[in-house]
Amino acid sequence: MAGVALALLGWSQIARAAGDLMIRNARLLDGTGAAARDGVSIAIREGRITAIGPDLPEAVGGPVLDAGGRTVLPGLIDAHVHFAAAPGGAFRGDSPATRRELNRRHLRAYLASGITTVLEPGSPEATVREIEQMIAEGAPAPRYLTTGPMITVPGGYPGTDLHGPVKSPEDVRQKLALIQSLNGVGVKIAVESLGGLAPYPPDILEAILSGARERGLPVYAHATAPQDQATALGYGVRAIMHSPMGGHWMGQFLPPPDLSEEYVQRMAKSGAYQQTTFSILDAWPNHYDTARLADPSVRLVVPELELETARNPEATRYFFSQLIGAQAGWTPEFLRPYIARLLFRKTNLDEGLEYSQRNVAKLYRAGVPIVAATDAPSIWPLAMYNFHGPQLAREVELLGAAGLPPDAALAAVTRVPASMLSLDAEIGTVEVGKRADLLIVDGDPQKDLRALRNVRWTVHDGVAHTPAEWING
Ligand SMILES: [Zn+2]
Incomplete structure (x- = not known):
């Protein structure tokens, strides 16, 4: 060797x-x-x-x-992954020690899947320190890049205090300093109007955007609904971190209209990158075909603990019960599986995925740089099929199925994300x-x-x- x-x-x-x-x-x-x-x-x-x-x-x-x-x-680049929870972690009730051991395995899983660089956008400080320490101690790992904690406000996305929400422009300055001390390569914000989450007050938003600019940190925006993506684009962001998703992942039936020609042209002119994250819907329970658990590329690299959870029907029931509970806590427990079955039918998820694929293809044809990324494990800690590593190949296949030529789909996991990360002189x-x-x-x-x-x-x-x-x- x-x-x-x-x-x-x-x-x-x-x-x-x-x-x-x-x-x-x-x-x-x-x-x-x-x-x-x-x-x-x-x-x-x-x-x-x-x-x-x-x-x-x-x-x-x-x-x-x-x-x-x-x-x-x-080597491939997955420009959107998360290590704060492992697939199926909430169902198992992973201890911090278990999560740490699984992450050790996830880092190896990326390498085994041909992935030599990952970006973790929006990660709690403790998670970043844990991963950086593992790597410093010599754990086999891809290049690990992060934006540190997401900058969010009380009651804002993702709806938990995991990232330490900011309450004032001074808090924003401290958060930006923390991100830099963690070797952050950018700033992650969330523009999310679904689910009644709190938006950024204007003075906080201004402090984030001007602070990031002064420090030379590109801004990466979580946004899923087309209207939120249009808002984020107006902030001068480096990338939109999800494909347009409509509300299918929230159980909504009616997709929004396709992206307007005006928006598509505006995005192409802005130079912003579009991430795909088709895997969120592709790996959703009721959509994921469990026969895929037997694929050699999955079986070799996914920890047995996660495969066990993925094969357990109780875990699927738990997923939907928690999801409905989070969105409508007043729903009686016994009704939740029925509501879930109604909202998250496979056909509805198929439609959502097709909506995302169709609109990403539209952006591609207009010249928007496309970055394939999984968001593994996504909707954590509930999700259980968006596995670290093998899901990226699937993401590329879904991009090909969306109508991109194979060379463009391959560029979306190599050259294009390298350029998004300003690492095109080194990798890609x-x-x-x-x-x-x-x-x-x-x-x-x-x-x-x-x-x-x-x-x-x-x-x-x-x-x-x-x-x-x-x-x-
Ligand atoms: Zn994410």
């Missing part, structure tokens, strides 16, 4: 192991838009790509990985000078996006392992 050396990364104070490696006999799809090339060698020194060219007859020494003609792609494509974050798969993802499930090796900072090695090694 690859030799190991310590290297200090430009955007992080965390030292990590970086490898020397020669990959031979690769079919390189470098992610720049260039056509795939066969018979390619990639030389890596201390975690960085130093040369790419036709295979030489013999390797120049050092560790060698023969890709066997398989396709090499840039396979080019000399960039970090050696690579994915080697069976099959041709340009012909069939499902090839992303067939990970043979993930190379992170020049260190190559098979999925089983990333999970168990």
Whole structure:
């Protein structure tokens, strides 16, 4: 296996192991838009790509990985994940120790699924510190980026005090300082008018937007309803963190009208990125096909504890009972499963997903940069199927099914999120000078996006392992 050396990364104070490696006999799809090339060698020194060219007859020494003609792609980026709760965590009543151990496994699951960078937007301070400490202690992990706690107000989204809500412009300044002390790469706000949540008072909103601007922190907006996305766009945000969803995930029947041409053009001009998060609806109980639990890409990387919960019908009942309880606490317990069955029928969830896919495709055609992201595990701690790792390949497939060409769907998990994160000089494509974050798969993802499930090796900072090695090694 690859030799190991310590290297200090430009955007992080965390030292990590970086490898020397020669990959031979690769079919390189470098992610720049260039056509795939066969018979390619990639030389890596201390975690960085130093040369790419036709295979030489013999390797120049050092560790060698023969890709066997398989396709090499840039390592994937999931630009929307959460570690504050594990899938099914509320049903099991995970202790903090259990959650920590599961997160250790989730970090490995990302690597085993070909994901070499994750962004956790809006995370409680304690969660960020826990993850950063694990990585500092040498836990195998993808590049971990965060925006620290979401800036929210009392009674605002997400409806809990988890993020420490701000009550004054002075509180906002302290929160921004905290985000910077956590190496935050941006600021997460929530623009959410569904569910009767409190909006930002004008002085607080102004303090957030001007404070973020002064500190050079891009603003990432949670917004799901089209009218809220239009409002967020007016704030000059870097990205809208969910596809337009209508109210299907809240149990509403009537989708809003499709995005107007005026809005689509306005978004294209703004330069803002659109995240997909189709997985929220795709992995919703009553929509998720539990046969997918047997998919090898799921079985290998998802912790057994989470698979057990996912197979347990009691967990689904609990999910709906809690969800209805949260939205309409006056509903008698015994009625909740019936209400849930009525509101969250599969056809309603299908419609919601199609609405999101159709409108994201519309944004894509207008030139809006699209970023595929899962929001795993989403609606935490209740949700139980939006698994860390394998769900990202599914997200890309759903983007392809929405009508994006395969190259655009692949760019949405590589080059485009790298540019959203201002890391395009470091990651996102396979080019000399960039970090050696690579994915080697069976099959041709340009012909069939499902090839992303067939990970043979993930190379992170020049260190190559098979999925089983990333999970168990
Ligand atoms: Zn989220």
